[in-house]
Amino acid sequence: MKSLVSISDCSKEYILRILDLAEKFEQNPNNKLLDGKLVATLFFEPSTRTRLSFETAVNRLGGRVIGFSDAATSSSSKGETLKDTIKMVSNYVDLIIMRHPVEGAARLASEVASVPVINAGDGANQHPTQTMLDLYSIKKTQGKLEDLTLSMVGDLKYGRTVHSLLMAMRFFNPKFNFVAPKELRMPEQYIDYCRKHKISFREIEDMNDILKETDILYMTRVQQERFTDLVEYEKVKNTYTLHNAMLDGSKDNLKILHPLPRVNEISEDVDDNPKAYYFEQARNGVYARQAVICDILGLI
Ligand code: CP
Secondary structure (H helix, E strand, O other), X not given: OOOEOOHHHOOHHHHHHHHHHHHHHHHOOOOOOOOOOEEEEEEOOOOOHHHHHHHHHHHHOOOEEEEEOOHHHOHHHXXXXXXXXXXXXXXXXXXXXXXXXOOOHHHHHHHHOOXXXXXXXXXXXXXXXXXXXXXXXXXXXXXXXXXXXXXXXXXXXXXXXXXXXXXXXXXXXXXXXXXXXXXXXXXXXXXXXXXXXXXXXXXXXXXHXXXXXXXXXEEOOOOHHHOOOHHXXXXXXXXXXXXXXXXXXXXXXXXXXXXXXXXXXXXXXXXXOOOEOHHHHXXXXXXXXXXXXHHHOOOO
């Protein structure tokens, strides 16, 4: 039995296999591969895209879904431990998909579950299926994953999507620009990870300095829910806003990604620019998640 907890557990071969499968699911997203399978989506934290794209993925493959989108409606609100919840749900389903605010919760769940667990985001730690859809989006728009310049902008401290993507890109010789205010700079453990894996990176505070050289501009939201001090949040929340005019002179192949939701970091005047790719990126989530689910259940 295998689970998908962290992108750091994934080999290059596994990642490329999932991307190939995602392409096949994009060509044919409706079939009966999950006929007779029951999947639980346990969301202890809010979500729009991740939960709904997972549920779309399962439904389009003929499976069924149970679960909750608000932990307040589950017995965790009465004090039931995560361990007990996972052991219970394991009795009912073939696969558990879980989002939880605590870093490491998905690892714990995978250790106590009797069915596979997919991490749909654990605190500021990891979001491996977001990374699969990000890689799929990069490959689809750039025609390759190798030798690209990726600029990650915004909340690099708490952003689990940038942490996961950074780790996955180690196989593809990227050049990173980490663009963040000093309060939200990439944590030291990921800087060390870059050094250890000989990943090229620069840390910068001005977004304008990197726009002309970038292939993938990965914008992120400053996540209010991760701050313990709201005064700190107010100080940094509007540090970066991308406006359409700022894209003049950018590379023809530039694509703008964002895991979404956005707040102020991408102005709506960017949405009609052909370089904006964040809504298509979210749609790619269905295919990438179909690939991960079917692979984990041994159905391919
Ligand atoms: N990208 C992402 O995780 O979005 P949601 O929080 O809406 O699931």
